[in-house]
Amino acid sequence: MSPGAATPPKSVAVLVVAAGRGSRVGGDVPKQYRLLGGRTVLARTLALFERHPSVGSIVVAIGPDDEPLFRPSARGIGKLAGVVVGGRTRQASCLAGLQALAPAKPDIVLLHDAARPFASAGLIDRAIEAALLHGAAVPGLAVTDTVKRIDADGRVVDTPERALLRSVQTPQAFAFGLIHDAHLRAASAGIETLTDDGAVVEWAGHPLFVFEGEATNMKLTTEADFQRAEQAVSPLAALGDVRTGTGFDVHAFTDGDHVWLNGVRIPHEQALKGHSDADVGLHALTDAILGAIGDGDIGSHFPPSDPQWKGASSDRFLAHAAGLVARRGGAIAHLDVTILCEAPKIGPHREAMRARIADIAAIPVDRVGVKATTTESLGFTGRREGIAAMASATVRLPWN
Structure with a gap:
């Protein structure tokens, strides 16, 4: 007033x-x-x-x-x-x-x-x-x-x-x-x-x-x-405060028959171990967005000690981070995630992953990048002990 x-x-x-x-x-x-x-x-x-x-x-x-x-x-x-x-x-x-x-x-x-x-x-x-x-x-x-x-x-x-x-x-x-x-x-x-x-x-x-x-x-x-x-x-003319954030996540393998990666269920001879569904891609993207707006990390918003998040679908985490951007009058300009693993193969699921991320974050699919790489049999991912993901987010906010 x-x-x-x-x-x-x-x-x-x-x-x-x-x-x-x-x-x-x-x-x-x-x-x-x-x-x-x-x-x-x-x-x-x-x-x-x-x-x-x-x-x-x-x-x-x-x-x-x-x-x-x-x-x-x-x-x-x-x-x-x-x-x-x-x-x-x-x-x-x-x-x-x-x-x-x-x-x-x-x-x-x-x-x-x-x-x-x-x-x-x-x-x-x-x-x-x-x-x-x-x-x-x-x-x-x-x-x-x-x-x-x-x-x-x-x-x-x-x-x-x-x-x-x-x-x-x-x-x-x-x-x-x-x-x-x-x-x-x-x-x-x-x-x-x-x-x-x-x-x-x-x-x-x-x-x-x-x-x-x-x-x-x-x-x-x-x-x-x-x-x-x-x-x-356009192009986001009123949102001149351009922010970038990065995220990284890793989960070890455990017994199971599928993994969740970037919101897509992929059959696999093992599962990923975690308090939620252990989707390393969505976790890394969530942290990237939170980093871009300076609002803590995924653990501060969804503590692993809280039983309500046990087995939770990680799309809730990414949607929450995207909602925080919207409530500040901003927009997500681009999301990019790289999966580091020897298996499963990401290529056959890449477009489904891009579409799912775009849907969760409420952005066009051409503003989403999904990539994958191995570590040439080096390190814990090379030994097939787990999967890692790194992500970046570009966010535009109005100047205060």
Whole structure:
């Protein structure tokens, strides 16, 4: 919150509306799940609120068939409190989300379009402050072009005074009880086609105020919007703090019939011994990411003395490290891992490993490298006593 702002409320919830189909963009994938600089639009939008200190919880309204698309976008979002299936209209989707938030009774709720991934922390601050001061407020921009109102034939009816016009954005901010009641009343009255939550409040007879929006808080609606957005984020233009980290891990062989390497189960005459599934590749990659962001090592996040990690799948470790990067507003630019062993052969499994690592870390597969080498029969790997892995991670973070 800015200096001199009203006292922050006890709780701020965010409802992200992601149930639309985005038909004006085209394609088979709804626009909120399209990749933008290597991450989905929705993942970027959720990250805005995940890292904002005043936001306590996030609920997302998604399409009825979108759970498989939604799940990767929500990785690392610790504030996610619920996912609801949206309705036929935006208004119905918002009501479904508000109903899900109702048991928690937040003081303030911000309603935000999934397709606006560029809202700043300052805009979120202003939204919360406006809700505290007014109970109902929306961000708006002054209109710079002259606006004409026309009839069905295209004839100009009048020219509104430009100084009194605002183009409205999200997040729209409300006292929770006020907006919840307004939506319930509109639904009971059979009103279904109001295009934003401010309009619902106006219909219910409540005063609505406008606070300053942001020109950069664009809504991705057309293909041209996506082209502009790509220019804004690629190549990771806003993430100028480039970090690198390295990781190393080793596990000895024990009795068994398979090994886990880079998230892939490979039949073998021995297994690897470890507290978890002993996946040396994913362990090394996890440490590389943690090293790049200066956040300890795998042992400090998942202590081997803790019984809950006994036999754990190592994809959880790598996903956790990737989530820490996302929560800091960053992105993983590249992951590279080398397996050191005499056997099993890595080549036949290389592409499956790359795909699995990319899936866990939520990055494109062309940002993953997997290599293997022997040690020419030297050392413990040469004597086939175990397997080692070394990894590097390149991470980009916003400058603090």
